[in-house]
Amino acid sequence: xxxxxxxxxxxxxxxxxxxxxxxxxxxxxxxxxxxxxxxxxxxxxxxxxxxxxxxxxxxxxxxxxxxxxxxxxxxxxxxxxxxxxxxxxxxxxxxxxxxxxxxxxxxxxxxxxxxxxxxxxxxxxxxxxxxxxxxxxxxxxxxxxxxxxxxxxxxxxxxxxxxxxxxxxxxxxxxxxxxxxxxxxxxxxxxxxxxxxxxxxxxxxxxxxxxxxxxxxxxxxxxxxxx
Numbered sequence: 001x002x003x004x005x006x007x008x009x010x011x012x013x014x015x016x017x018x019x020x021x022x023x024x025x026x027x028x029x030x031x032x033x034x035x036x037x038x039x040x041x042x043x044x045x046x047x048x049x050x051x052x053x054x055x056x057x058x059x060x061x062x063x064x065x066x067x068x069x070x071x072x073x074x075x076x077x078x079x080x081x082x083x084x085x086x087x088x089x090x091x092x093x094x095x096x097x098x099x100x101x102x103x104x105x106x107x108x109x110x111x112x113x114x115x116x117x118x119x120x121x122x123x124x125x126x127x128x129x130x131x132x133x134x135x136x137x138x139x140x141x142x143x144x145x146x147x148x149x150x151x152x153x154x155x156x157x158x159x160x161x162x163x164x165x166x167x168x169x170x171x172x173x174x175x176x177x178x179x180x181x182x183x184x185x186x187x188x189x190x191x192x193x194x195x196x197x198x199x200x201x202x203x204x205x206x207x208x209x210x211x212x213x214x215x216x217x218x219x220x221x222x223x224x225x226x227x
Contacts, residue, residue, distance in 0.1 A: 004079035005036035025134045026055040027142040028090040042071045050145045093132025093157045112154045115183035125175045130159040153186040163225040169204040193224035
């Protein structure tokens, strides 16, 4: 996040109380938004338009969850905190992948939604995985707010609890690159591994170590499944 509110709890409070219920990239609807000092002026106006937030990777104790808010502009991103009791409903990326695209024709025709629809129908690419859209596409599907644009990337999350070979990662990346080229967009995939979020493109590239994004912070590791 470009800006982040100071944590409203002590650093040594027990973390991960809600980690099994809410995971990074889930989209949650909130009944209210906590206010913190020095938050950007656009934050509460954006929340009034769409009372939704995206769960982000950060440690939080019982009763709290780390969230990110989106504003109207690309640079309006704010990391903050919500009380777990204020969450009314949540949607995971994989839940969004199975939702029908109930979009107006002008929205459904955007390249990212065309690409998403093609991936849903192409079971040879992602059919064996648990996956779903994140980013602007996921936010629009969850909230109904027009968020994606004609130049948006299609951001995807794939849950990979078990080892994925480099060769399989390269084959998957190649298939997704074909879909991206056909739609004229970028498809950016994050693998959700036991070590955290790992970029598919980075893992498929064959680098000896990859960046894993974890709630405790990013780290370079050799094998995201060797824990």
